[in-house]
Amino acid sequence: MQKLLVTGGAGFIGSNFVHYALANTDAAITVLDKLTYAGNIASLQGLPEDRFTFVKGDICDAELVNTLVGSADVVVHYAAESHNDNSLHDPRPFLDTNIIGTYTLIEAARRHGTRFHHISTDEVYGDLELDDPERFTEKTPYNPSSPYSSTKAGSDLLVRAWVRSFGLQATISNCSNNYGPYQHVEKFIPRQITNVIDGIRPKLYGAGENVRDWIHANDHSSAVLRIIEKGEIGQTYLIGADGEKNNKDVVELILKHMGQPADAYDQVIDRPGHDMRYAIDSTRLRSELGWEPQFSNFDQGIEDTIRWYRDNEAWWRPQKAETEAKYKVQGQ
Numbered sequence: 001m002q003k004l005l006v007t008g009g010a011g012f013i014g015s016n017f018v019h020y021a022l023a024n025t026d027a028a029i030t031v032l033d034k035l036t037y038a039g040n041i042a043s044l045q046g047l048p049e050d051r052f053t054f055v056k057g058d059i060c061d062a063e064l065v066n067t068l069v070g071s072a073d074v075v076v077h078y079a080a081e082s083h084n085d086n087s088l089h090d091p092r093p094f095l096d097t098n099i100i101g102t103y104t105l106i107e108a109a110r111r112h113g114t115r116f117h118h119i120s121t122d123e124v125y126g127d128l129e130l131d132d133p134e135r136f137t138e139k140t141p142y143n144p145s146s147p148y149s150s151t152k153a154g155s156d157l158l159v160r161a162w163v164r165s166f167g168l169q170a171t172i173s174n175c176s177n178n179y180g181p182y183q184h185v186e187k188f189i190p191r192q193i194t195n196v197i198d199g200i201r202p203k204l205y206g207a208g209e210n211v212r213d214w215i216h217a218n219d220h221s222s223a224v225l226r227i228i229e230k231g232e233i234g235q236t237y238l239i240g241a242d243g244e245k246n247n248k249d250v251v252e253l254i255l256k257h258m259g260q261p262a263d264a265y266d267q268v269i270d271r272p273g274h275d276m277r278y279a280i281d282s283t284r285l286r287s288e289l290g291w292e293p294q295f296s297n298f299d300q301g302i303e304d305t306i307r308w309y310r311d312n313e314a315w316w317r318p319q320k321a322e323t324e325a326k327y328k329v330q331g332q
Contacts, residue, residue: 007105024222032057060096117172218294226291
């Protein structure tokens with residue numbers, strides 16, 4: 001694992017992975033990122049110049065992708081359009097990036113015989129009932145409910161087909177909801193934190209009963225490294241940290257840590273087709289590859305995340321006004 005090509009490495013979980021991998025391995029990393037609104041070059045500041053290279057470009061650019069993949073030992077594919085609300089208002093970019101972009105990458109990886117790891121989401125499985133004792137496993141049938149999750153499901157299936165048909169040296173991971181530093185303020189947790197910082201009441205979709213299985217971005221990064229190093233080619237691994245919390249509880253926890261009353265939030269119009277519950281069973285990853293999460297205390301993780309956004313206002317401030325204006329138009 002001497003040379004890594006990380007797509008989408010200026011995004012939230014991609015940039016966290018880059019920081020983590022540089023700190024915990026000897027690899028040299030090249031990041032390929034288009035720098036859409038969700039990518040931020042500031043997330044990659046201060047990295048060692050002798051081991052880090054940034055390339056601005058599109059994963060749909062076959063010539064560029066071919067050159068970069070040909071120079072890499074491993075491709076770690078984070079690049080994706082990933083916001084459900086955006087996919088409901090304009091699905092096309094999700095098709096371009098998540099389907100065509102993934103196809104472009106796996107074709108280059110096939111051509112060069114390059115090891116490939118594909119980052120996906122638990123949202124491809126649809127959702128679970130609140131009282132369902134089951135959790136998602138690697139054998140759960142796909143049942144996506146939005147343009148975002150359906151295009152991610154499609155990209156997963158492309159990778160699986162290229163493994164079977166062409167011998168692509170690939171693995172896949174499906175992860176639960178990430179939180180931590182460098183997350184765009186359009187996302188649930190940083191939106192609420194930055195709203196409170198700005199004296200704005202947090203916004204909660206509907207009754208806030210929707211449950212997500214939260215994992216710190218560093219734990220996601222450590223799991224991906226473990227899969228790259230020890231995972232079986234052609235296999236899928238689910239990444240989760242047993243962090244199920246409903247949205248109402250998360251908002252109230254943020255308010256508590258920021259010195260506000262627990263009910264100091266507003267309920268807004270719910271998202272169409274809003275999945276009810278996600279829950280990951282990561283037994284296979286833990287038992288076969290020996291991985292364990294390190295950030296098991298969600299309360300402490302939220303406190304640390306609040307501190308990061310308070311200390312890094314210059315990073316998120318340029319995104320904030322435009323994001324809130326967009327939500328206002330949507331009644332959210």
